[in-house]
Amino acid sequence: MTVDNLSQLLKEKLTSSFGKSLEEATTKEVFQSICLIMKDSIHPNWQMTQQTYDENESKQVYYFSMEFLLGRMIETNLLNMGLLDVYKETLTSLEFNPEEVFKEEHDAGLGNGGLGRLAACFLDSLASLQLPGYGMGIRYKYGLFQQKVVNGYQVELPDYWLEDEYMWETKRNDKAIEVRFGGTVETTTINGELHFQHHDYERVLAIPYDVPIVGYDNSTVNTLRLWSAESTTNHFHFHSSRGHDYYHYLDYKRSIEKISEFLYPDDSYYEGKILRLKQQYFLVSAGLQSIMQKYKKRNKPLQELSKHVVIQINDTHPSLVVPELMRILLDDERLGWDEAWAITQETVAYTNHTTLSEALEKWPEDMIETLFPRLYQIIYEINERFCKMLWFDYPELREKIPEMAILAYGQIHMAHLAMVGSFSINGVAKLHTSILKDRVMKPFHIVYPDRFNNKTNGITHRRWLLNANPGLAHIITEAIGTDWIKKPEQLVSILPYATDPAFQDLVARVKHENKQNLATYIKQHYNLTIDDEAIVDVHIKRLHGYKRQLLNLFHIIHLYNTCLENPSIKMTPRIFIFGAKAAPGYTFAKQVIKLTNAVAEKINHHPTVSKHLKVLFLENYQVTLAEKIIPAADVSEQISTASKEASGTGNMKLMMNGALTIGTQDGANVEIGEYVGNDNIFTFGITSEEVFQYQMRGDYRARDYYNDDRRLRNVMDLLVNQHFSGDDVDFKDIFYSLLYNNDEYFVLRDFDSYLSSQQRVDQCYQNQRDWLQKSIVNIGHSGAFSSDRTIREYAEEIWKIQPTTVPTHPIL
Ligand code: 26V
Numbered sequence: 001m002t003v004d005n006l007s008q009l010l011k012e013k014l015t016s017s018f019g020k021s022l023e024e025a026t027t028k029e030v031f032q033s034i035c036l037i038m039k040d041s042i043h044p045n046w047q048m049t050q051q052t053y054d055e056n057e058s059k060q061v062y063y064f065s066m067e068f069l070l071g072r073m074i075e076t077n078l079l080n081m082g083l084l085d086v087y088k089e090t091l092t093s094l095e096f097n098p099e100e101v102f103k104e105e106h107d108a109g110l111g112n113g114g115l116g117r118l119a120a121c122f123l124d125s126l127a128s129l130q131l132p133g134y135g136m137g138i139r140y141k142y143g144l145f146q147q148k149v150v151n152g153y154q155v156e157l158p159d160y161w162l163e164d165e166y167m168w169e170t171k172r173n174d175k176a177i178e179v180r181f182g183g184t185v186e187t188t189t190i191n192g193e194l195h196f197q198h199h200d201y202e203r204v205l206a207i208p209y210d211v212p213i214v215g216y217d218n219s220t221v222n223t224l225r226l227w228s229a230e231s232t233t234n235h236f237h238f239h240s241s242r243g244h245d246y247y248h249y250l251d252y253k254r255s256i257e258k259i260s261e262f263l264y265p266d267d268s269y270y271e272g273k274i275l276r277l278k279q280q281y282f283l284v285s286a287g288l289q290s291i292m293q294k295y296k297k298r299n300k301p302l303q304e305l306s307k308h309v310v311i312q313i314n315d316t317h318p319s320l321v322v323p324e325l326m327r328i329l330l331d332d333e334r335l336g337w338d339e340a341w342a343i344t345q346e347t348v349a350y351t352n353h354t355t356l357s358e359a360l361e362k363w364p365e366d367m368i369e370t371l372f373p374r375l376y377q378i379i380y381e382i383n384e385r386f387c388k389m390l391w392f393d394y395p396e397l398r399e400k401i402p403e404m405a406i407l408a409y410g411q412i413h414m415a416h417l418a419m420v421g422s423f424s425i426n427g428v429a430k431l432h433t434s435i436l437k438d439r440v441m442k443p444f445h446i447v448y449p450d451r452f453n454n455k456t457n458g459i460t461h462r463r464w465l466l467n468a469n470p471g472l473a474h475i476i477t478e479a480i481g482t483d484w485i486k487k488p489e490q491l492v493s494i495l496p497y498a499t500d501p502a503f504q505d506l507v508a509r510v511k512h513e514n515k516q517n518l519a520t521y522i523k524q525h526y527n528l529t530i531d532d533e534a535i536v537d538v539h540i541k542r543l544h545g546y547k548r549q550l551l552n553l554f555h556i557i558h559l560y561n562t563c564l565e566n567p568s569i570k571m572t573p574r575i576f577i578f579g580a581k582a583a584p585g586y587t588f589a590k591q592v593i594k595l596t597n598a599v600a601e602k603i604n605h606h607p608t609v610s611k612h613l614k615v616l617f618l619e620n621y622q623v624t625l626a627e628k629i630i631p632a633a634d635v636s637e638q639i640s641t642a643s644k645e646a647s648g649t650g651n652m653k654l655m656m657n658g659a660l661t662i663g664t665q666d667g668a669n670v671e672i673g674e675y676v677g678n679d680n681i682f683t684f685g686i687t688s689e690e691v692f693q694y695q696m697r698g699d700y701r702a703r704d705y706y707n708d709d710r711r712l713r714n715v716m717d718l719l720v721n722q723h724f725s726g727d728d729v730d731f732k733d734i735f736y737s738l739l740y741n742n743d744e745y746f747v748l749r750d751f752d753s754y755l756s757s758q759q760r761v762d763q764c765y766q767n768q769r770d771w772l773q774k775s776i777v778n779i780g781h782s783g784a785f786s787s788d789r790t791i792r793e794y795a796e797e798i799w800k801i802q803p804t805t806v807p808t809h810p811i812l
Helices: 003-018 027-056 074-081 084-093 098-102 114-128 245-260 274-297 302-308 321-332 337-347 365-371 373-393 395-404 414-420 430-440 442-447 461-467 470-480 488-499 501-526 549-565 587-604 623-632 650-656 669-676 688-697 702-708 710-720 732-739 747-766 768-785 787-799
Strands: 060-064 068-071 108-110 133-138 143-150 153-159 177-181 184-190 193-199 202-214 221-230 309-314 348-351 362-364 411-413 424-427 452-454 535-540 574-579 613-617 635-638 660-663
Touching (some): 027 221, 068 114, 068 221, 068 623, 074 084, 074 202, 074 461, 084 098, 114 309, 114 461, 114 787, 193 321, 193 373, 202 245, 245 274, 274 309, 274 321, 321 348, 321 414, 348 414, 365 373, 365 411, 373 395, 373 414, 424 430, 430 442, 430 669, 461 650, 461 768, 488 787, 501 623, 535 747, 549 710, 549 747, 587 613, 587 732, 635 650, 660 747, 669 768, 702 710, 702 747
Parallel strands (some): 133 221, 309 348, 348 424, 535 574, 635 660
Antiparallel strands (some): 068 108, 177 202, 202 221
16 A cells, blocks of 8 residues: 555545545545545455354354443554554645544543453454454443543543444444343243243344454454444334323333443442443343354354353453353253253353452342343352352351352342353452452352463553554664564563663653653643653552552642742652543542642642642543553552552553553552562552451551651641632541541551652652663563463463464455
């Protein structure tokens, strides 16, 4: 493809699709035409990929997830197709700014945070490694809310990402599936066999919208299938004599479409909302039925299902796959229980992403019974058999049966259901997996020791380095060649350059340019000028107590106090950047946002302090914004209370872009530390063991830390004397949660250790050579955290799937 060819194609597309010439076309029309041109070459490969998988009868993994946080696709698709440069050049030559054109794509924000973004990185790696993998998700009409900051407070606005057509999707009416809710189950005996008939249920039509997932430099195009709930007039009985039927129909239509209307904005917090449960079953039932239809075309016995299909469930959200697959095998396919159970267990694998008890799903029994009467019976039976097995085979666990049961005290424990019904249970970082095995899921580990395994998370280096940070990617390639792009573990080849002043200078220059880009964005959007030489310190992730944005703020307020006490202090200037959405109902988190903005206001406008410090809360943190911030970062804040962050993936993205981590010994920070060595990470704080000890003994006394540390008192007292706020607001609730609710997340306990660690950061930054060396060491080891490594491990150790080469399509 040359600039000339592409210019010609673009002109033709503008004419055929919009009846416009290049001069008349809007940026949006140019964007859409480009997508259409791209689809012309993606779709033949897409078709070929599916055909190849069918012909080879490849085993396929289906990744079931309530969230896929894709962000924009245009650049990564072009990058993977090897066409990014020629497209950019063509646009520039036609006097369009490529960045402006790409901005026409709305972020697909169908996820909350780490769990959803992980699913998106996995799709990229599956396709790039030529692995037969599908995503199964929901096409929410509204993605995660758009955040505005008004007067320092978070305000949520709907994210109508489908306002303009979503260019990548293809609606497949012919693949629609019926999903059934409610009704009753009638049990009959025919020829001595039990039959279960479902009556009076509500029918919901699930329509798939397929999104192509383009592999890097290969012909593989996998599928992300997003289901949308739609109604049909076919199933609604109009009676001409009843005038109200039309209104009933509209009500019915609305009640159905509600199912895929919006993404629940809670992250790590479970609420028993009936609509959320409906969404989960909608995904599970539509997804499973479509898999079974396809499997049947292979004409293989059901007993061999697990040789062809493996289903990975992303957290417990899709764990109804266990009883739903049982239902299909028992009722539709007429298999016996033992056979159906063996097939189900061999086919399903479960990933756990959290040990926070408030995030573990437990649905009320009666809700499940009303919504899915047949599934309820099946879950009941699974539970009976499981508890009996425990009673007879594990006498030592008898007293634990109530806490291990799937169904207990009127609730259904989804994690228990997922663990009992699957052949693999994995955590997402080494520490997290050991916490599952030794603590949170300990009795299950006794019963199923071989099911537990670890798969440390990863991120796609193609999006997060190659595309987000082209400057850095370029100097890496100049130094070590291009092999690292397909084999990210080869990034270690830059390690010998860590001490090379010439390479260090190149890294410094790229970082500086990235900071300037970010500074321009900040100037444009916030009218704040930031010092080019300042340390860029970033804390970007969902807002949550356990992630301790508050600890970061306490350090900032302490620095502010220090500057006030000593106006002539010498300090490397720092800009503290926050990006975080709070769940709309999470009051504490929202107060922390307000506090951040209040502190920012005070500091940024202070005549002397603002020379040393700046604080900025960037609104509407999402994938696209992350891509701007991360390449510019020097310091990566990963300061969760030890044991609480299952893995973290922002830590990996920042490390890959040369930021140094200041972090607790939590999640994947521990493994990052193992790779880079103690000298190249700033570790602080109490360990997960210490957290567990405090919790067991119940002897943490937050107040002692307040009383004993003058610096801490000076920080905290500013929260309640209206220093940072007008008369109408203060931050008493935050203050009380620390002192009267005894600081659940050990902010006060870690304050001193965090401050010392931050001092080490400051000192280290003064020696730029030393800093750059550490930065390069981090980049060099970041290949270990590519999702290609993670996906290879899943493929080999859990899924048992093989790469399948897709031939180049003859048309191309
Ligand atoms: C839970 C809930 C509860 C019901 C309402 C909606 C909702 C949405 C998400 C969640 C899941 C929380 C679990 C989660 O996101 N875990 C994160 O997973 C990342 C990928 O493995 C990991 O890096 C983070 O450490 C972990 O917090």
